[in-house]
Amino acid sequence: MSHHLFDVALRLQPRTPDAALQTYLGHTSPDYWNMVGPFGGTTAAVALQAVLRHPQLLGEPLSLTVNYAGALAEGAFEVQAQPVRTNRSTQHWTISIVQNDADGQPVVTTTATAVTAARRETWSVSDTPMPPVPAPAEVERLVIAKGVEWVKRYEMRPVRGIIPQQWDGRGDDSLSQLWLRDDPPRPLDFASLAALSDIFFPRVWLRRASRVPAGTVSITTYFHAGRSELQATGSGYLLGQARAQEFRNGFFDQTAQLWNQAGRLLVSTHQIVYFKE
């Protein structure tokens, strides 16, 4: 069993062997703690992990949508995953994370859906080439002295669109590009791709140069990589790119991509984020 902190955060104990509706017991990780709950990327990875561990799994992840209904409290949680429809080459999943509240009543903290697919080689082409950027070694590593815990689990080398140093309300752009990987390095898998898809700081901080409270409401990730692309990527760097499209009345959306160093687009991912005035 791997002792990488990410694998520890993803440990799930099956409670219902062989049932279609699988229930797993998990525990929040202090190592991936954000401000008032776990890093959303870890939560997305846990939801996907419940699918990946399921005995009836068909194929590999194709899409994952995770809705953050409420922050997980520190402690134990239950994940439920069920294949509600299995076709010849695709399988549709519903997932939820549940935690007991102070009164011992189960409360849904997270809902999710996923599609897995048995993929085969076809005509393929990329319409989103990796932008030209300097190599990881040529870009300085971001050092955040007083950051939240989960940020320390990643090596980030920003190329552009760094967190503002001056919160002076003078932002004019929402585009970030950065090299990133687990720290310590860990071979890429679907769960870590799901987590890395949520690594970008809130676009409103950049666009407005104002550090208002913000949190992801819903994230959707499309996987363009199969097992062979993951293996080819290994523990190398990914180039992440994120930008907002619209900030409107308390919410903004973010659209993002992750390429490996060889320039292959591994995921495209989107989210809608709450922000406070």
Next chain:
Amino acid sequence: MSHHLFDVALRLQPRTPDAALQTYLGHTSPDYWNMVGPFGGTTAAVALQAVLRHPQLLGEPLSLTVNYAGALAEGAFEVQAQPVRTNRSTQHWTISIVQNDADGQPVVTTTATAVTAARRETWSVSDTPMPPVPAPAEVERLVIAKGVEWVKRYEMRPVRGIIPQQWDGRGDDSLSQLWLRDDPPRPLDFASLAALSDIFFPRVWLRRASRVPAGTVSITTYFHAGRSELQATGSGYLLGQARAQEFRNGFFDQTAQLWNQAGRLLVSTHQIVYFKE
């Protein structure tokens, strides 16, 4: 009661008054028929409509993810919608559409999640300006002599990226821009926005100039418009823009936007689509 064919397609009969888990009875519409099932946009609109009709609804649609697990057969279906968590200003929904199979067994055809939100005015800005295009009246209407039924329910005026006239495998671009609205015109609402988000023909047809079988697997729509923007839009044209990011091993993704004529971004929407070699 409106007799617009879109409203007829969306008619839902509640079967469980006042329950948190609402069940509605609906019926597929021949007027929005695609090749082997209903137009996916109608199915997304039906899922959203079940939320909008729910007696416990809080706020307006913020995000909607619809997973097409299997084609709906012509006939009756059941929609279930449940608010699994209600916060102060957001509400999280799970939705499913179920149909009986030939043996009378209930089968899930569609899963969905949605978030609704009570929004308030905040600092807002657009980072995706509407591209400069000629006005709707200056662009010729698309006439498809032998199209599927649902296409006749929309007025489409393509600016660029029209369906190829020659299926010669010589595509080099996946970008489409077109003016569109219901035909006959109908005042925009959240359900029709959900449907319009799925109006773009498969990007693989354009990029490859090859008419291979293709179908949406999962679509996510983020609503940036509230009721006042819908009212301001009325039954005017929307500018739709869609492009693919990656075609890989049997699936491609599509990212799209819909603006109203005044240039306000109403939705950003993404989907992952199956295609055959």
